[in-house]
Each structure stands twice: as C-alpha cells, then as structure tokens.
Amino acid sequence: MTDVPHLGRPRRVPAFLETFWASIVVFSRHRVSFTALIFLILVALVSILAPVIAPHDPYVDVGWRNSPPGEDGLILGADGDGRDVLSRLIWGGRISLLMGVVPTLAAMLASLLIGVVAAYSGRWADQVIMRVLDMFFAFPIVLMATVVAGILKPGLATVCIAIFIALIPYISRLVRTTTLTVKNEPYVEAARSAGGRGWEILSRYIVPNVIAPVIVYTTTLMGFMIVLGSALGFLGFGVQPPAADWGTMVEEGRVVLRKAPHVSMFPGIAIVSVALAFGFIGDGLRDALDPRMRGR
Amino acid sequence: MVRFTIGRILLVVPVLLGVSIIVFMLVQLAPGDVTSTLLGPMASENAKEVLRAEMGLDRPLPVQYGKWLAAVLQGDFGTSWVHKRPVSEIIFPKFVNTALLAGSAALIAYVLGFSSGVFTAAKAGTLFDRIVTALMLILGSIPLYWGGLVLVFLFALTWRWLPATGMTKTIGGGGALDVLTHLVLPAVAASLPSAALISRITRATMIETLSQNYIRVARAKGIRRAIILRKHALRNALPPIVTVGGMELGYLLGGIVLIEVVFAWPGLGFVVYNAIIGRDLPTVQGAVLILALAFVLINLTVDVVNAYLDPATRAAEGGVDR
Amino acid sequence: MTPAIEPILRVEDLRTYFNLRTGVLKAVDGVSFTVEPGKVLCIVGESGSGKSVTALSILRLVDAPGSIEGGRILYRDTDLLDLSEAQMTDRIRGDRIAMIFQDPMTSLNPSFTIGEQIAEGIIAHQRVGGDEARIKTVELLRLVGIPHAEERYHDYPHHFSGGMRQRVLIAAAIATEPDVLIADEPTTALDVTIQAQILRLLADLQRGLNSAMILITHDLGVVAAMADKVMVMYAGRVVEYADVETLFSNPQHPYTKGLLDSVLGLDAPADVELHSIPGLPPVPVNMPAGCSFRPRCSLALDVCAQSFPELREAEPGHEAACHAVDAGLARS
Numbered sequence: 028m029t030d031v032p033h034l035g036r037p038r039r040v041p042a043f044l045e046t047f048w049a050s051i052v053v054f055s056r057h058r059v060s061f062t063a064l065i066f067l068i069l070v071a072l073v074s075i076l077a078p079v080i081a082p083h084d085p086y087v088d089v090g091w092r093n094s095p096p097g098e099d100g101l102i103l104g105a106d107g108d109g110r111d112v113l114s115r116l117i118w119g120g121r122i123s124l125l126m127g128v129v130p131t132l133a134a135m136l137a138s139l140l141i142g143v144v145a146a147y148s149g150r151w152a153d154q155v156i157m158r159v160l161d162m163f164f165a166f167p168i169v170l171m172a173t174v175v176a177g178i179l180k181p182g183l184a185t186v187c188i189a190i191f192i193a194l195i196p197y198i199s200r201l202v203r204t205t206t207l208t209v210k211n212e213p214y215v216e217a218a219r220s221a222g223g224r225g226w227e228i229l230s231r232y233i234v235p236n237v238i239a240p241v242i243v244y245t246t247t248l249m250g251f252m253i254v255l256g257s258a259l260g261f262l263g264f265g266v267q268p269p270a271a272d273w274g275t276m277v278e279e280g281r282v283v284l285r286k287a288p289h290v291s292m293f294p295g296i297a298i299v300s301v302a303l304a305f306g307f308i309g310d311g312l313r314d315a316l317d318p319r320m321r322g323r
Numbered sequence: 324m325v326r327f328t329i330g331r332i333l334l335v336v337p338v339l340l341g342v343s344i345i346v347f348m349l350v351q352l353a354p355g356d357v358t359s360t361l362l363g364p365m366a367s368e369n370a371k372e373v374l375r376a377e378m379g380l381d382r383p384l385p386v387q388y389g390k391w392l393a394a395v396l397q398g399d400f401g402t403s404w405v406h407k408r409p410v411s412e413i414i415f416p417k418f419v420n421t422a423l424l425a426g427s428a429a430l431i432a433y434v435l436g437f438s439s440g441v442f443t444a445a446k447a448g449t450l451f452d453r454i455v456t457a458l459m460l461i462l463g464s465i466p467l468y469w470g471g472l473v474l475v476f477l478f479a480l481t482w483r484w485l486p487a488t489g490m491t492k493t494i495g496g497g498g499a500l501d502v503l504t505h506l507v508l509p510a511v512a513a514s515l516p517s518a519a520l521i522s523r524i525t526r527a528t529m530i531e532t533l534s535q536n537y538i539r540v541a542r543a544k545g546i547r548r549a550i551i552l553r554k555h556a557l558r559n560a561l562p563p564i565v566t567v568g569g570m571e572l573g574y575l576l577g578g579i580v581l582i583e584v585v586f587a588w589p590g591l592g593f594v595v596y597n598a599i600i601g602r603d604l605p606t607v608q609g610a611v612l613i614l615a616l617a618f619v620l621i622n623l624t625v626d627v628v629n630a631y632l633d634p635a636t637r638a639a640e641g642g643v644d645r
Numbered sequence: 646m647t648p649a650i651e652p653i654l655r656v657e658d659l660r661t662y663f664n665l666r667t668g669v670l671k672a673v674d675g676v677s678f679t680v681e682p683g684k685v686l687c688i689v690g691e692s693g694s695g696k697s698v699t700a701l702s703i704l705r706l707v708d709a710p711g712s713i714e715g716g717r718i719l720y721r722d723t724d725l726l727d728l729s730e731a732q733m734t735d736r737i738r739g740d741r742i743a744m745i746f747q748d749p750m751t752s753l754n755p756s757f758t759i760g761e762q763i764a765e766g767i768i769a770h771q772r773v774g775g776d777e778a779r780i781k782t783v784e785l786l787r788l789v790g791i792p793h794a795e796e797r798y799h800d801y802p803h804h805f806s807g808g809m810r811q812r813v814l815i816a817a818a819i820a821t822e823p824d825v826l827i828a829d830e831p832t833t834a835l836d837v838t839i840q841a842q843i844l845r846l847l848a849d850l851q852r853g854l855n856s857a858m859i860l861i862t863h864d865l866g867v868v869a870a871m872a873d874k875v876m877v878m879y880a881g882r883v884v885e886y887a888d889v890e891t892l893f894s895n896p897q898h899p900y901t902k903g904l905l906d907s908v909l910g911l912d913a914p915a916d917v918e919l920h921s922i923p924g925l926p927p928v929p930v931n932m933p934a935g936c937s938f939r940p941r942c943s944l945a946l947d948v949c950a951q952s953f954p955e956l957r958e959a960e961p962g963h964e965a966a967c968h969a970v971d972a973g974l975a976r977s
Contacts, residue, residue, distance in 0.1 A: 170614055179352055542738065
C-alpha cells in the first residue's frame with residue numbers, strides 16, 4: 028500500500044543482488060516453505076552422507092526377519108530379509124531424490140530451449156513443435172512414463188529417461204506461453220525499438236522473466252516426480268535388487284504387509300513428506316519470485 | 324455451438340493420428356531383437372530371418388506403421404505373443420472393467436473434492452477450513468499405490484471389512500454385491516489424489532468468485548447467503564472446476580495401472596503391466612492405444628461441456644449482439 | 646438545517662475500522678448524518694476518504710478485516726446494528742435500502758440473464774411467484790428505458806453496454822420501491838454522454854418513489870445538479886456538512902474551498918489559473934493526533950497539530966470541522 032518511499036532510493040548494490048535478497052526475504056517469511064526447505068536440505072544431507080550415517084549395511088541381514096521397529100536395536104525394524112529398514116531408507120533416499128530432481132531439471136533445460144524456440148521462431152516451427160507436443164498431451168503422464176520405463180531395460184537411467192520424456196511437453200508449453208506474453212510486454216517492445224539486438228533482448232529481457240514461473244513450476248513438479256519415480260520403482264522398472272529406492276521398498280514390503288506393515292509404511296511416509304516439502308517450497312518460491320510480494 | 328463442437332472434433336483427428344505414431348514408435352524402443360524374444364535365444368539365424376519376413380519386420384518403418392494402422396482401423400490389433408490370441412479379444416473385455424473402476428473413482432473424487440472445496444470456501448479461514456485444507460494437501464501427495472496398500476492393510480488385513488483382491492470378472496461373476504465390495508477399496512484409493520486436487524481448485528475458484536463484484540451486488544440485493552453460494556458463486560466457479568475434473572479423469576486413467584496392479588483388478592492397466600513384464604508388445608500397443616483414445620475423448624468432452632457452460636462462447640456462436 | 650420532514654435514516658457517530666497488519670485503518674471515524682424522504686444527500690471526497698465504506702456500512706456489507714466498531718444506524722426507529730444477519734438480508738438489504746454500485750461491467754453475474762437478476766430480488770422480498778416477478782421485471786426494464794424489454798429480459802449481461810447495464814442495476818435497485826437508495830459513484834465508469842442520462846434517470850425515479858437518496862461522488866458538477874444536502878469527507882471524517890446552496894456560496898473548510906477552486910465554472914475568465922490542492926490525501930492508518938488535513942492546509946495553526954477539530958456550526962444549518970474556522974480566520 029505504501030510503495031511511495033521506495034521511489035528514488037539510491038541503489039548501492041547491483042540490481043540483481045537486491046532482487047535476489049528481496050526474494051530471500053519474502054521466502055524466509057513464508058514459515059512453512061522455509062521449514063520445508065530446511066527439512067529437504069536435511070534429507071538431502073542424510074542421503075548424501077549415507078555411507079557415514081546409515082547404521083548398517085543396507086544389503087545384509089542384521090536382524091530377525093520382519094522384526095518390528097525398536098527391536099533388535101533397529102529403530103525402524105527389519106524387512107522380510109532381515110535387513111535394516113532405516114539404512115535401506117537412507118540409501119534409498121539417494122535414488123529417490125535423484126529420480127525426482129535430475130530428470131526434472133534436465134527436462135526444464137530442454138523445455139526452455141524448445142519453448143523459447145517455438146515462441147520466438149514464428150509460424151511454422153512453432154506450429155510443428157506445438158502439434159508434436161499436442162500428440163504427447165494425448166497420453167496421461169503416468170501412463171507415458173510407465174510405458175516408456177516398462178519397454179526399456181529396467182534401471183535407474185530408464186526411470187530418469189521416462190520422467191524426462193513425459194515432462195517435456197508440460198514444461199515446454201509453459202515456457203512457450205510465458206515467452207509469448209513476455210515478448211509482447213511494453214519493456215521488451217521498448218528495448219526492441221531502442222535498437223536492441225535479438226540475442227541481447229532474448230538473454231537480458233526475455234529469459235530472466237520467463238525463468239521465474241518455470242522454476243516455480245519445476246519445483247512443484249519435483250515433488251510429483253519423486254512420487255512418479257517411486258511408482259516406477261514400485262512396478263519394478265527402476266533400480267534392481269538388492270538396491271532399492273523408496274518405491275521399490277514399498278513393493279518389497281507388500282509381500283509381508285500383514286506381518287510387517289512397517290516395511291511398506293516408512294518408505295511411503297518418506298515419499299509423502301518429501302513430496303509435500305517440494306510443494307511447499309514451490310508455494311514459497313511463487314511468492315518470492317513475484318515482484319508484487321516484495322516490500323510488503 | 325454446433326460449429327464449435329464439430330470444429331473441436333475435427334481437431335481431434337490429427338491428434339489421434341499422432342497418438343498412433345507415438346504408440347507405434349514406443350514399441351520400437353524395446354531393446355533386443357523381437358524374433359529372439361519370440362523364438363527364444365537358441366533359434367537359428369535362418370528361422371529368425373523367416374519370421375522377420377513373415378511379420379513384415381524387414382520392411383521400412385513407415386510401411387510397417389501403415390500396415391499396422393490400416394489393421395487397427397479395422398479393429399485388428401494383431402496377435403498377442405504370449406496368449407497367441409487376437410489382442411482385441413484380450414483388451415476389449417478388460418476395458419469395461421477399467422471404465423467401471425475409473426468411473427467410480429472419478430465419481431468419488433468429484434463428490435469428495437467438490438463438496439469439501441465448496442464447504443471450505445464457504446468457511447474460509449476457520450479451523451474447519453484449515454484442517455480440511457491440510458488434510459487435502461497431504462492426500463494430494465500420497466502415491467496412489469502406497470495409498471492403496473494402506474487401505475488394504477487397514478480394511479482388508481486388519482479389520483477384514485472388504486476384500487483387497489480376487490476380482491476376476493465384473494460381468495457374469497459373483498453378482499452386483501460381489502463387484503461392489505471388490506470395487507470399494509481400489510476406487511477409493513484411485514480417487515484420493517484427484518479428490519485432493521479438485522478440492523483445492525474448487526476452494527480457490529469459489530473464493531475467487533465470492534470476491535467478485537456481482538456477489539456483493541447480490542448481497543446488497545438481500546439474497547440469502549445459501550442462494551448466493553449455490554446459484555451465483557457455484558455457477559461461475561464451475562468451468563475451471565469442470566476443466567480440472569476432466570483432466571483428473573485423464574490422470575486417473577494413467578494412475579489406474581498402479582491401482583490395478585496393487586488390487587489385481589482385471590482391467591486394461593493390469594493388462595499393460597503384465598504385457599510389459601511378458602514382453603508382449605502387440606498387447607502393450609493395443610491397450611495403450613485404447614487408453615490414449617479414451618483420454619483424448621474425455622478431453623474433447625470437457626472442452627465441449629465447458630463451451631456450453633460459458634454464455635459468452637454460446638453467444639459468439641448463435642446469439643445476437645445488440 | 647431544520648428538516649420539516651422526519652428523517653428516514655439517521656446515522657450517528659459511525660465508526661468502521663479495518664484491522665490491518667500495519668495497524669488500525671479508521672476508514673470511517675465518527676460520521677453522522679441524516680437523510681429525508683424525497684431528498685438527496687451527496688457525499689463528496691477524494692478516493693480513500695471513506696465515502697464508499699460509509700455506504701457499505703449502512704448495509705452492513707463491510708467484509709473482514711473491516712468491522713463496524715461503533716455508532717448507530719437508525720432506519721425509522723430500528724438500529725440496523727442490532728439486527729441479525731438474517732433480518733438484514735430479508736428485511737433491509739435490497740428491500741428497504743437498496744444500493745447501486747460503481748462498476749456496472751462487473752456488477753452483473755455473467756452467467757444469468759439480466760431478467761433473472763432483477764427478478765431474484767423481487768422474489769426474495771415480495772413473496773411473489775416467478776411469473777409475477779417476470780411481469781414486474783419487464784415493467785421495470787421499460788421504466789429505466791431499456792427498449793424491447795420483453796425480449797431483453799432473456800439476454801445476458803455481455804449483450805449490454807455499460808450504460809445499459811447500469812440501467813439494469815438501477816431497475817434491480819428500485820424493484821422493491823426502497824425507502825433509501827444508495828448510489829456509489831454510479832456514473833464514474835461511464836462515458837460522459839451517458840452520465841447525464843443515468844443521473845437524470847436516477848433523479849426521476851427517486852423523486853417518483855419519494856425515496857431518500859445518498860449519492861456518492863467526487864464530481865462537484867453532479868453535486869450541484871443533484872444534491873439537497875452535501876457532506877464533505879476527508880480521511881474518514883466529516884469536514885463540512887451543509888445545504889447545497891450554502892456550501893457552494895459560502896464554503897468554510899479549507900479543503901472544501903480547495904475542491905471548489907479546482908473546478909472552473911463556465912463563466913470563469915479564460916486566464917484564471919486552475920487550482921489544485923497540494924499533496925496527497927493520507928492513508929488513515931495509525932493517524933497522529935491533530936487535523937488530518939493539516940499537512941496540506943494553508944491556514945494551519947499550532948492547535949491543528951494537537952487536536953482534531955470538532956464539527957461545529959459555523960452558521961445555522963452549516964457545520965464545519967476546522968480550528969481556523971472556529972478561530973474566525975477562514976473568512977474569505
């Protein structure tokens with residue numbers, strides 16, 4: 028409401044630093060998003076440090092089969108083969124996080140290229156790209172990923188490729204529409220009429236303004252992709268035994284669901300909380316990257 | 324309006340053509356030689372060569388695609404490599420089961436999501452709103468298959484209220500009650516993420532609509548709150564909700580593979596899964612094609628329904644602007 | 646100001662505050678006025694002066710974080726603040742007190758025909774069936790000057806221009822022959838040529854129904870044409886309150902004078918300089934003691950920084966809230 032005092036304030040720091048700082052301020056005020064970010068950083072750290080942190084070898088039986096949480100000195104109990112659930116969860120986190128983050132980031136980069144090219148290159152290239160994307164939209168994303176992953180040889184790379192392919196149409200469409208909007212904004216027209224070169228306008232005006240909503244979308248997608256990746260693991264298309272991601276662990280626990288529900292429940296809870304955390308961070312980022320939310 | 328509908332239907336034709344190309348190409352991703360899958364690793368090169376010629380695999384890809392498409396258009400989806408029966412015989416009966424499951428799940432998702440969305444919007448900011456909204460947020464992040472397992476553990480294994488698996492035939496099986504008891508758990512499990520999303524969208528659009536000027540005008544006219552909610556707000560909040568609802572029906576169709584695997588539900592998704600595991604590529608092709616076709620038709624219906632709901636589009640077609 | 650007629654609506658010391666994170670915004674802070682049947686009260690002021698919130702407060706349509714913190718709103722002998730929400734809905738809003746809003750483009754529900762939207766108010770308040778309401782609606786549409794009323798009943802809002810939509814909204818407002826009509830800048834969003842038509846229509850209808858009207862505007866031309874009484878608001882308070890002739894011929898408050906100076910009459914000499922009031926109106930959050938107009942006032946005294954001036958009679962029937970006026974300094 029009182030934006031007036033900001034006018035005419037001398038800029039002592041480079042503009043982008045100030046923007047960056049303002050975004051961080053808005054984000055950290057979002058208490059839920061901030062907590063979610065801390066939580067995710069912790070999860071990531073624990074996963075990265077798995078060899079140090081995991082109390083047991085995830086592939087060797089260390090307790091009684093299916094022993095419930097707390098017994099045998101195993102906090103989260105043992106699975107159907109007597110392996111430590113906690114250690115498998117920590118090691119599995121590496122794979123699950125990787126499956127959610129890496130292909131999504133890769134798809135984001137590819138989509139930035141596709142979307143900007145489509146929006147920028149005018150008629151026929153745009154038409155061709157959009158029509159091809161339309162064909163991919165005719166498949167529900169889960170079905171697409173399942174079939175691609177199922178047909179290829181099972182493995183971590185397969186799951187990543189499947190997610191990568193399934194995501195591209197969605198992010199590309201967002202990039203294209205945002206680019207088209209930004210392209211016609213008055214400040215871009217102004218830069219163009221001031222004699223700015225095509226490449227310069229693209230890199231200085233278009234891409235920075237397109238990237239914000241894309242990052243928000245991608246972050247939200249990461250949560251969803253961790254769920255999807257785990258589903259492919261659950262179907263047996265991901266990493267092969269004895270290695271396991273969280274989805275594979277749920278599948279292993281399915282056989283002993285009656286006797287040892289904890290084997291399926293803990294990885295499930297891990298998936299839900301990480302997916303939720305990505306969602307919250309996405310919400311926080313949306314506000315943080317929205318210039319209207321700054322200075323409030 | 325009629326013109327819009329016809330135009331929209333015509334637009335679907337190239338998309339379907341693209342779908343068939345993608346389905347055809349997907350199978351080409353399969354590693355290894357098809358003939359060694361069929362004849363076994365010990366087969367002689369000569370036998371493989373004969374089979375390849377027999378199946379037309381020695382022809383260029385576009386020719387193979389053309390032949391496949393021509394056959395598909397006549398309802399011939401090829402022969403299952405595993406069951407040695409026409410693929411159409413395998414998938415068509417299963418489609419009914421999938422439609423039953425997806426339809427029930429969609430119904431649950433709509434009722435649950437829509438009513439919770441409207442109620443939370445009407446009571447926005449209250450404790451009730453916060454609890455339900457948080458619950459929906461969590462439900463929305465639950466993996467379908469895991470949610471299914473939790474339901475199985477609780478209702479089938481612990482309390483023994485409902486069966487988890489064991490559905491074989493929906494038609495000509497154990498009768499309506501048998502179908503219903505088998506349907507409850509998978510349908511509820513499949514509906515939860517969609518219910519959560521529909522609830523969030525409904526709440527957001529209702530709150531947005533309730534902040535419109537015409538709502539304040541209606542209040543100033545002395546219209547009761549219940550009527551304002553039911554008539555003025557709901558009617559305008561509907562198009563985005565219908566759009567998301569339609570998209571969710573499509574999403575359900577995708578997620579149905581997972582649910583059918585968890586509950587061993589005899590539907591198309593289970594067929595796809597088993598065919599993938601058994602490397603039965605013609606069956607994968609056929610089943611995926613049918614699922615994608617259903618998805619495209621659902622999207623088409625949603626578009627047309629939405630156009631009917633919006634008086635401005637209706638007017639652009641037939642109405643007279645004065 | 647000695648009304649021969651008994652007022653139909655009497656607002657006393659109305660206070661409507663908004664509890665914001667940054668503090669309490671006193672949008673309406675101790676406003677009192679009366680309106681009589683057949684008379685027009687104009688409320689004048691810049692945006693943010695509390696005109697619209699005053700109007701919404703009368704119908705108790707102020708949403709959170711705003712709330713009515715004090716005062717009385719007497720309709721006949723009932724304090725509207727004592728009524729339940731259901732009583733307000735069924736017996737007051739759109740029945741005895743009706744309101745016309747600023748923006749006709751967004752005030753009609755796009756999904757229903759205009760006929761339905763007028764008829765629904767009739768059905769809600771007059772215990773009539775659908776057919777009867779429809780006949781009444783068509784009559785109303787004719788009354789507000791919509792041609793082919795019969796057919797246009799079934800048209801959707803997007804078929805209508807802004808002026809026509811405002812006619813529809815006026816028809817909806819007068820459908821129940823209300824005792825009080827509140828019009829919140831009803832012509833601001835319209836073309837200049839349409840504005841006069843709409844105002845004439847409003848004036849005719851109001852006189853015909855012998856309703857009291859509260860007309861909110863920032864256009865002094867409208868005030869001169871329509872008002873019997875004028876109330877000038879500034880930062881949530883009444884700064885001057887008088888008959889229309891008195892106010893135009895003998896304005897007291899420096900703010901009112903500034904407003905009048907910023908408008909030229911047609912008979913003004915061509916070389917005269919158009920005045921404007923320097924500065925911006927304040928946002929009344931956490932207002933310090935003293936007169937809120939002081940930073941922009943050319944007559945400001947020391948006392949103006951210490952206490953807010955009370956509304957006092959400068960002459961019979963003419964009230965102003967200004968220390969300078971009280972001190973006799975404001976004679977022009």
